[in-house]
Amino acid sequence: MSKPLSELRTSLKIQRSQLDARARDRHASRLTKILTREKLFLKSRHVAFYIPVNGEISTLGIMDVALEMGKSVYLPVLMPFLTNRLWFAPYSHDCAMVFNRFGIPEPVYHGRHLMPASNLDIVLTPLVAFDPECNRIGMGGGYYDRTFSYLRHRQHWQKPKLIGVAYEFQKTSLIKTHKWDVPLHSVFTEENFYTPRNK
Secondary structure (H helix, E strand, O other), X not given: OOXXXXXXXXXXXXXXXXXXXXXXXXXXXXXXXXXXXXXXXXXXXXXXXXXXXOOOXXXXXXXXXXXXXXXXXXXXXXXXXXXXXXXXXXXXXXXXXXXXXOOOEEEOOOHHHOEOHHHOOEEEEOOOEEOOXXXXXXXXXXXXXXXXXXXXXXXXXXXXXXXXXXXXXXXXOOOOOOOOOOOOOEEEOOOOEEOOOOO
16 A cells, blocks of 8 residues: 555545535446345345435435335444444434444334344445455444454354445555454445455
8 A cells, every 4th residue: 555544544545535416426327226236135125224424425316215115224333332433323214313332324123123233134334445355444443343353253154244435535555464453355336346366
């Protein structure tokens, strides 16, 4: 990687935030058309999304398609008693929402309705940068890596599939990985689809 991690993260976040609304909508629409035609998406039943913040590419159009197809849709929530991991709460257009401690909307939930990560089929994952091998640089909090750390040790029952979604300009050269990093199954942008060579 040509830039230090912190510098790369900062520069790409700035570039992402400088996209105007029309460009964001155009890229999100292209992403929706590409991803919703994929067999992995079409056959999935339980799909987790995220609410885009700070210029992240929007998956709201994909979420609308999933709801129209009768899929169960979830959003990540921060647990008060498990502060470093994510759980996933059911989402519908009419569900109540609240802001979490980072100012990100999440569904109001009852504990018995939460979905453990291992029961999801697909998780659409935000990122700051990715490389052609589908290694990911996130925001730096480590929530996704900790939540899905069990996937690093499994040869079978690889659920859910972590699918990174990003703008094409967020692709960078090879990212140095660490033992705690959880690789993505694939990455979709408004232009391309990437999978690791060993998949």
